[in-house]
Amino acid sequence: MLLPQVLQSLTDQGVGPADRLLLGFSGGVDSLALLHALRAANQAVLAAHLDHGLRPSSAQQARQAGELARSLGAGFITRREDVGAYAAEHKLSIEEAARKRRYAFLFEAAAAEGAAAVLSAHQADDQAETVLMHLLRGAGPAGLRSMQPRWLPNPWSETIPLLRPLLGVTRAELEAYCLAHDLTPIEDESNADTRFFRNRVRHELLPPLEAAAPGAARRLTQTADLLAAEQAVLDALSQAAWQRSLAARGAEYLRLSRAALRGEPLALQRSLLRRAWSELGAPGELSFETVQASLELATGPSSVGRLDWPGALQLWLEGDALWLAAPEADLPLEWPQAEAQPQPLPVPAALDLPAGWRLQAGWAAAPAGWAAADGLQAWLDADTLPGPLTVRRPQPGDRFQPLGLKGGHQRLSDFFINAKLPQRARAAWPLVCSGEAIVWVAGYRPAHPVRLQAASQRVLHLQLTHSMP
Template sequence: MKEIKMIPHDKFIDKIKKYIDEKKLLSFGDHVIIGLSGGADSVCLLLVLKRLQQIYNLSITAIHVHHGIRGESAEHDLKFSRQLCEKEEIEFVEKRCDVPALAAKHHLTEEEAGRRVRYETFEYEAKKRGASVIAVAHHMDDQAETVLMNLLRGSGIRGCSGIPCKRSLSDNGDIVVVRPLLGMRREAIEAWLIENGQEWCIDETNLTDDYLRSRIRNRLLPLLSSEYNAQAAEHIAYASSDFSEAEEYLRDQAQALFSSWHCALNKQMMLPVKELKLQKPILQRYLIQEAISHTGGVKDITRTHIESVIGLLSKRTGSMVNLPQRRKARIQYEFLIIEKESFSEHKEENKDLQSPNSKIGKAVYSIFPICEKKIPQTCCVNWFDYDTIKEGLLMRKRRPKDRICIDAKGNTQKLSDCMINAKIPAVKRDQIPILASGSRVLWIAGVRMAEDCKITKHTRLVLEVRTVQ
């Protein structure tokens, strides 16, 4: 049997407290939600924070999520966790969920569905109690496993950064997830529990090699430690910290560039190709990764995808690369656009707009970033400031109460008066296409466009409309 390195009780606690203070994971008076599975790691976390409760004046609530898997073993873990909290006088909450059904419904693995349920439960209970901190029990071996798993999947700097010791869970940052045990080895955690006579539950699924993480934990990491370097896990975890600092630096650089480029629009990102080409390759890759992340995260995004998008920078307008989760990257004039394929609110679709009356004809419209092309001066093509258009587009006949903006002050005029001034014969006025956005008239085709939607020096996106007879 492998000899377990014993760490004295007080030194173990002191080391974790030092990590908590260095990383600023807890503040005085925090209400902490602890994810308690009953395994060695979460039991250790619960007991350590209980020992530190008075020092930080903590309020503690433990949450156990029953996944509806593993039958009697799961029931045993639930009972064990409840009894441990009763013994330590800690508030205990249990949540039951049918994870297999959830996974099937949302086309997720049971591992992904289980994680989603846990964090949704933690967040719900935190908000319910006004808690600001959720503590989970990832440790150094988990960190090493994550880094190796991400490397094998083709991840870059972000993947090699591994698990953060602290991250915001909510959009406004009022709830954070912290990992106080991230500086401790698994063997040290188990040794401390043994030293203190504390039992824990064993999840038998962790002993199988059914998942990639399990194979890394049970086969790859032990091989690296026994055959190459006994401190392999520590070195990998320490390297992840360096990667994390590099990732933070690149993120700051990327955000500064994104801000200066004004490239975010809803779930679409527009990057200027010329400026993107001027960046160092490592920053190019990171910028593209961040742009993809803005459209829905980077799950399943690999280096191959990033390099494929970089390859678009030397191609012409219309070139496109498909990305995971129904996303795409494409070149449009001097911009690289990354977007959801379902980025299709009515006004943003590039398609023919058929009028209710076929006599009016049809209009084809497209949306693209402002460029140096000359604004067309023809009766059947017009450019509009897309950012001023707030509702869906419709090509239709004129209506009795229609008015159009005629000057910068916002004054309007009846469409009938506009047509009279333009000497349009009365018999033809109902046949002239009218482009409208909701009740607002943007264009009397071939006659005039509204003043409040014209291209200006502040225009970012152009709506080009072509009428086709």
């Protein structure tokens, strides 16, 4: 019954009899049975084998896989890689490194060969193992739904799907199929190596679980099916929440709105963090502990904070912004910033600053309610200014007497902290000075000594504006 089941699964996924397929082929029971069934249906198949270079016998296994594939009338391609070196370089487990390089190879080959899809021979027992592995790692619903029959788009292609037509077939059924068709699979000795997590689950955890609760593996796969259907609904809700929360993104960073994140239900908050993780191409699943710690930081009262994520990523706060990026990522600066050298500010005049900001100075009458205006404007008593206006960056030891502070000064660094000015913005924040005195921290507050009073005669109007590029 394997052939009709496989063909129906492929038909359901949009594969036609004339499509050329690429199959990840180890020569083991699963991939051998699938290749035989496909060739029995006269499907054009290219078997692809990655030699991971992890064992002395791996080259011989690659040769055997090629002979086996060609004996069934399939094309065959192979490549050898040093997965151990790749794992060490990228600080990955051998399992994760092998998976990443294997799928990269399969999709590169599929694109080069014009294949309509990449096929994996994962079957029902693999699915049960995957559910259990994800459960033990604290995965959410997206992780517990485990492997899907069709994956597109995927991390390797926007146009070539990854198909798994054997998810409804057990290992025992595939072994029986090979026996019935006189097929001799290649024994992969790495499948018995319990240093690998999947093999420990397969050999040491599932058998006693099945003995204690017969049918446990089948029910685990049913759980995956149930969660897949429910996750589809959550995905639709999550997509809408993502559009509400995503404030900016680049190749190496994401910025979410904390206010938007706080407004979502807990399930969607968790989903958004996992989405952010996957959007940056990070491998694997986020642990429950990482998600919880991240949410406590992101939805809490603090405006600053930082948390290390796996995969050399960091999550940190900047006011309402929640950033996720590598520490060395080139992040956009969206605040006004002054040039490295002080610049004169004549009156009237306009001074262009980086990133589309402009600082304007002119003479104007103060409007009613000027004291309650937003920080992007300031009205000063021009007759109290001690000297010509300049715009500069902060300097060590700067002190400032903000409007309302009637006695003494405060350190500019303390003012920045109290104003919750993001750390990255402080070093080049524009200061309007008159002589040596800071008369306006642009975008925030004017100085108390130059404030407007009832007797003020000449009014200097300063304004920050921003035009989007």
